[in-house]
Every structure is written in C-alpha cells, then in structure tokens.
Amino acid sequence: MSAELSFIIFLLLRMAIAAAFVVTASIIAERSGPVIGALVATLPISAGPSYVFLALDHDAAFIAQGALASLPINGATIVLALIYVVLAQRYGLTISCGAAVLVWIALASIIRQFDWSLTAGLAVNFVAFGICIPLLARYRHVKMPLVTRRWYDVPFRASLVATLVAIVVSTSGWVGPKISGIMALYPIVFTSMMIILHPRIGGPPTAAVLANAAWGLLGFGMAIAVLHVAVAQFGSTIGLSLALTTCIAWNLTLWWIGRRKLSLNRK
Template identity: 65%
Template sequence: MSPELHFILLLALRMAVAAAFVVTASIIAERSGAVIGALIATLPISAGPSYVFLAIDHDAAFIAESALASFPINAVTMFFCLSYVLLAQRYNAVISVGGAIAVWIALATLERLVPWSLADGLIANAIAFAICIPLFKRFQHVKMPLITRRWYDVPLRAAMVATLVAIVVSLSRWVSPSVSGTIALFPVVLSSMTFILHPRIGGPATAAVIANGGWGMMGFGGGIAVLNLTAVPLGSVAALSLALATCVVWNLMLWWLGRRRTASPSLRA
C-alpha cells in the first residue's frame, strides 16, 4: 500500500471515529436540558479527538507546544460564546452564529501575533471569564422547549466534525504546533449545536445553553493547561488522560454544586 493511500484511509478512519463521538455527545446534550447540555458541550468532545490524532503523529513536545497555543484560544472561545448569546436575542441563526464565528476568527488572528507563555494565557483566560461570566447570568434561565430532531442533524454534525479533524491532522504535517493548537480549538461543537438548535427552539433558549457553559469552559481551559504542563514529563498518553480527567472532574463538580443549590430551598422548607 502506498504511503498516500495509507494516509487517506487512516484519515478517513479518524474522521469517522471523531464524528461518531461528537454526534453521540451532542445528542445527549440536547436531551439533558440547558445546564447539563452546556456541561457536556464544554467537554473536549471535539478538541479531544483532534489532540489524540495529533499525538499519534507527533511527539510530546509538539503536543505541549500545541496546547500552549490552545490555552489563549480558550479565552477567544469565551468571546465567541458571548457574541452568540448577545446576537441570538434579536437575530436569526445565520447572523448570530456567523457573527460569533467572525469574532472568533478576528480574535484568533490577533492572538497569533502574540508570543504566549502559560502565564500570559492564564491572564487572558482570567480576563475573558471576568468579563463574560457576569454577562451570561441574565441569559441563563430560559425554559427549554421540546427539541425535534431533523433528518439532516446527524449528517451535518458528522460532516462538520470530520472536516475539522481532517484539517487539523492534514495541516499538522506541514504547519507549526501553534497553528495546529489554534485550529484544534475551533468551536465546531458549539457552532453546530447553535446553528441546529437556534431555528428550532429560538435564539434565547439556545443562548441559554451557551450561557450556562461559561463555568464549564473554565474547566476546559484548565485541561489545556494540564496538557501543556504534563505532555513532556509524562508523555502524551498520560497528559491527554489527565487533561480529560481535569475537564470531567470539573464539570462533575459543577453538576454536583448545581444539584446541591437546587435542593437547598426544599431542604430549608
């Protein structure tokens, strides 16, 4: 088998695996309500597969440098979320999602001009969360209507995620780790969810899902920082496992705190 055919077949397999994983996770998110849906959507269900496939093709140093580039991009994604939440209150899906993606691209382009350190990324994330989290609060409490799935939902999501994986894996053979890390964090899951849900349940209800994901994005950023710090000393497999565990444990803690807060009034009564 020629090297080119081997690469194409392996790429197709990776695209299929990533697409199946993300579609399953996003369907669970839709059926779980705004809060649980947001916690699932902010897990690394798109970036995770991209990084796994990068780790198969590259060494731990490449993964660490890619994660360093991804860390400030997490702050950029927070402004993607805020832009969508604000636009969705008044505009249709095309304008709302398109406007949010334009903001992401513009900020990601500016981010590429800065030589980031881990401390710089931490400051960028802290600023983004300090701005966005308070602004999300007024948009979080919207009653979620029943969601009816359309025939094209699964193929559309699968195509979007598979395309992202193909771009990340293919370009990583020629571009720097920082470019790979930037592309890997393109908000494909958030974009696909908002684009599909917005026409069906309305902008405010879809925005509530995104607004409830603010704290989950903090755990996602923590996972990226862990990946950067542990990839070289522990190896890619252990680092990716620790990064995933960081995201999962953080979101489980948020879920537990939310349930405890909800149960407190009834306990007092």
C-alpha cells in the first residue's frame, strides 16, 4: 500500500469515527430537551476527536502547545454564543449566525497574534464568561416547540465535524500547534445547531439552547487547561483522558444541580 493511499484511508477512518461521535450526541440531545441537549453540546464532540488524532501524529509538546491556543478560543466561543442569542431574538438565521461567526473569526485572528500562557488563557475565559453568563441568563427559559428531526440533520452535523477533523489533522504538520489548536475549537456543533434549528423552531428557542450551554462551556475551558497541564506532565493519553473526565464530571454536576433545584421548587 502506498503512503498516499494509507494516509487517505486513515484520514477517512478518523472522519468516520468523529462522525459517529456526532450522530450519538445528536440523538441524545434531541431526545433529552434543551438543558440536557446543551450539556451534551458542550462535551468535546468535535474538539475531542481532533485532539485524539493530533496526539496520534504529534508528541505531547505539540498537544500542550495547541491547548494553550485553544484556551482563549473558548472565550471567543462564548462571545459567539452571546452575539447569536441576542440577535436571534429579532433577526433571521443569516444575520444572527453570520454576525456571530464573523465575530468569532475576528477574535480568533486576534488571538492568533499572541503567544499565550496558561494564566493569560484562564484570564480571558474568566473575563469572557464573567460578562457573558449574566447576560445570557435572561434568554435561557423559553418554551420549546416540538422538534421533528429531518433525515439530513444528523448527516449534516456529522459531515461538518468530519470535515473539521480532516482539515485539522491533514494540515497540522505545516500550520503548527497554535493554528491546529485554534481550528480544533471552531464551534462547529454550535454553528450546526443554529443552521438546523433556527429555521425550524425560530430564533428565541434556538437561542435558549445556546444560552443554557454557557455553564457547560465554562467547564470545557477548564478541561482545556487540564489538558495542557496533564499532557505536559503525564503524556498525551493520560492528559486527554483527564480532560475528558473533567468535562463529563462538570456537566454531570451541572445536571445534578439542575435536578436538585427542580426538585426543591416542586416542594
């Protein structure tokens, strides 16, 4: 087997694995409502496979450096969510999603210009989430209409994530860890949710899903910080495992707090 054919086969396999993650997460989210759906959406559905495959091709230092670039990008993602949520109350998909994505790209371009430390990346997240979470709170509670899944919904999301993984993995060797870390965190799941749900159920209900995702996204930022530290100390396998554990534990805690509040309100 030639080197080129081997590369294509393994790339397609990686894309298929990433797509399988998205299909599973999409089914869980659609059957569980906006709150659980938001928590599922903030799991590393797209970034996780990207980082796993990067770890197969590069050493721990590459992954640790990529995580430093990913950390401030997580702050840009919560800003994207805020822009979309606010605009979606009055405007259609093109303006709401388009403006949010353009702001994300602009912030990513600025972030790319700097060499980030762990402290600086955490500070960006602290400021971004400290501003955005209170502003998003008023948009979290919206009556959700019944969502009927169409045949192309899951394949569309899966193809987007698979394409992102393919781009990150195939270009990582020449763009380096910083750009790879930025591309790995493009909010492909949020974007696909906007594109699919907004025309079907309207802006405010779609915005409510993203608004509910704010706290989960904060935990995702913590997981990126854990990834950077753990990979440098223990290697890629342990580092990635600890980062995933951080995400899952954080979201389970949010779910438990939400259930407890609901139970207390019923009494």
